[in-house]
Amino acid sequence: MFKLFPREPAFFEMFNEAAQNMVLGSRRLKEMLESYTDVDKKAREIKRIESAGDAITHTIIRKLNQTFITPIDREDIYGLASAIDDVLDCVEAVTDRLAIYKIAKPTHESIQLAGIICESSEELCQGIAQLGKGTDLNACFVTVNSLENDADRITRDAIARLFESEKDPLVVIKWKEIYESLEEGTDRCEDVSNILERILLKHV
Numbered sequence: 001m002f003k004l005f006p007r008e009p010a011f012f013e014m015f016n017e018a019a020q021n022m023v024l025g026s027r028r029l030k031e032m033l034e035s036y037t038d039v040d041k042k043a044r045e046i047k048r049i050e051s052a053g054d055a056i057t058h059t060i061i062r063k064l065n066q067t068f069i070t071p072i073d074r075e076d077i078y079g080l081a082s083a084i085d086d087v088l089d090c091v092e093a094v095t096d097r098l099a100i101y102k103i104a105k106p107t108h109e110s111i112q113l114a115g116i117i118c119e120s121s122e123e124l125c126q127g128i129a130q131l132g133k134g135t136d137l138n139a140c141f142v143t144v145n146s147l148e149n150d151a152d153r154i155t156r157d158a159i160a161r162l163f164e165s166e167k168d169p170l171v172v173i174k175w176k177e178i179y180e181s182l183e184e185g186t187d188r189c190e191d192v193s194n195i196l197e198r199i200l201l202k203h204v
Contacts, residue, residue, distance in 0.1 A: 022125065079195045113154055
């Protein structure tokens with residue numbers, strides 16, 4: 001009877017794989033902005049990483065649909081997989097805009113925001129690796145929330161300076177979109193943190 005209803009495929013291992021891929025994508029974005037050369041090539045590499053993330057997400061969802069008894073709530077499995085994928089979607093959106101808009105040079109604020117996405121992803125990856133082990137991850141959640149608050153402030157100040165100092169309206173439009181995509185990436189990291197915290201609270 002139990003052979004008909006697999007109890008626990010390797011969801012935690014798949015989450016780890018997804019989280020590591022998220023870190024790789026965010027790290028490549030940070031490196032791209034810090035060393036701004038071969039932008040199109042680096043954008044294609046990040047697109048490849050994002051596509052790999054999509055494949056991992058689809059695998060998790062397929063396994064979820066095939067599994068009768070799951071180690072954590074079904075909605076949390078779906079939510080965590082989707083939230084991790086959303087982070088990579090934002091990373092790809094930033095690189096797409098940098099390439100399409102032919103941005104000649106990144107701003108200091110864009111480098112800062114990419115660094116925050118990377119740092120948040122690394123923190124979350126460490127937390128996700130502890131799923132199912134009963135580890136207290138409160139420090140992880142506090143760190144990610146603090147980083148997201150920093151990103152909000154940096155984005156707000158960067159857009160304000162953009163409107164004050166830039167005379168070309170096209171440049172304003174381009175950079176406003178890039179800043180907002182970067183800030184959205186930090187929001188999506190906080191979504192991952194919130195879902196992870198919800199999972200742990202259910203299984204204390």
